[in-house]
Amino acid sequence: MITVNARIRRGIRIAIIVIVGLILAFPLIYLLFGSLMSDSQLTSFPPQFFPTSIHLGNYVDAWNYMKGRAVLNSVIFTSVTVFLQWLLCISGGFVLAKLRFRSSNAVTVLLGISLFIPAITTLVPTFIVADKLHMVNTYQGLILPIVAQTGFGTLLFRQYLVNLPGELIDAARVDGSSWFHVLRKLIIPLAAPATGAYVAISVLTAWNMYLWPLVVATSPNVQVMTETLAPLASSEYGQVPENVAFAATALTTLPMVIAFLLAQRAFVRGLSGSGVE
């Protein structure tokens, strides 16, 4: 009797879990369906769920509206930023975890402070620094100030590497390898899980970044996708058909959704600051 009751309760609970999950993911599921609808179907009332006919042309219109250049710029910005920042963070985190020097703790604290400074606090002065370095509306100006946000990544790698047995490094050092060699041949392969978590969260942050590009990249040559996408919600609202706006939104969002589905473990670790398995 008890087991039957328990089984029913379990079934109800699972049903609730699925329904709530579908509600939370609903805007994303609808994004996919809506991006394939005709404009009249998408804006019809009452709203319809399934597309009655498939309009792939929405994506062509969306691509033309977004401008291939902005898509390309987003790819460049994301990949270069993440790669350079990863290099700085893993080498810095390695030094702070495994090499002994006097100001090690001070440097760690200094990097940690930045986690608690909102981006807006430094927005104006960072723009001024970029302006003085003649970096406004250049890739360097778009990329370097974001690469410089090394606080999170360096501490993440430090925390990961600090638990690594020192004997491993000792052994590598005995045969006369340089520190650079140890980093490349030992640390980077060993830190692969931390790199996965870090890359997942950093790619996501860079791909979705809006405030800094909005300020520093105003010319179409360097504009990224979030900048061309955002006006669809306000100033361009009504100018561009809703189904094309949906397709444009899907174009920028689906790559990250797919990446998430493929590398869920890494994303989950990254989102939780890697403190959690």
Added chain:
Amino acid sequence: MAVAIRGRARNRKTRGAGDPPDGGAEPVSVSWASRDRGAAAGLLAPNLILYTVFIIIPVLLALGLSFTSWNLVGAPQWVGIANYKAMVDDPAVPQAIETTMIFLLFGVVPTIVLGLLLAMLVNVQFRGVGVVRTLYFVPAVVSFAASAILWQWIYRPGQGFLDFILSKFGINGPAWLSNTHTALIALDIIAVWLSLPTAILLYLAALQRIPQHVIEAAMLDGAGPFVRLRKIIWPGVRNMTILVVIVTIIAFTNSSFDLVNILTQGGPINATSTLIYYIYYAAFNNVQLGYAAALSVLQLALFAAILGLLAVARRFAR
């Protein structure tokens, strides 16, 4: 020898009060220490140089600029504390602070409560649980810009999805984003949707550390859901809550600019003009860089105060 080194390493650790927890650091052997200072500097320097140029100098610059008047043309004029005096007399400042606080309160609290409840809901094993949990986590990858377009459609006055649902209950939905009473809440709902995945994730991690048999034993002893929540769940997630609150506050601080700028531009009639949006407006619309810097200092002080309060709360929570 090894013991001595270990002891020294421990001592150093206890002195580093600001150290993040790293769970039993392995000691570093002494033989490398002095020889390899150069290597350490070489590997760390590029990181610290960029960090200094684009993080530390801007923070100090913000402080310095707040005592000047500057419109980007010519040299900044030293004006002493005039910007801070102007801030006190500016009626938009307390209004922006109030708007920000309301935005934070009605966003962070629901995120925490829903985050814990949903994490408790999905903290169960069944075939396909991983796939189903993906539904809960996947909104985390959506950008503010993309979510703005999606929710713009959901909020469409009269014929949007939300008003359609409400009409089923005989309610006439307001013009969510252009009504002074609902615009801020409408933005909060979007930000909660975006922040929930991380909150659920963190809480789920804490919940999974509570052994299932403890909960089952409590149920056999006749402990109801409320007692279980208070006696077993809450002690298990109390410390995690502080982290969830900090992460959520940072997320909402960012969304208080991005969503506002994309969807409402501070309107209608300043109803969504958060402090961050006002700083941006002062800097890039009015080109009052000194005043914007002073507002940034205020923003940083308020942010530090909130985090300070959380640190105190954490003391008492233990």
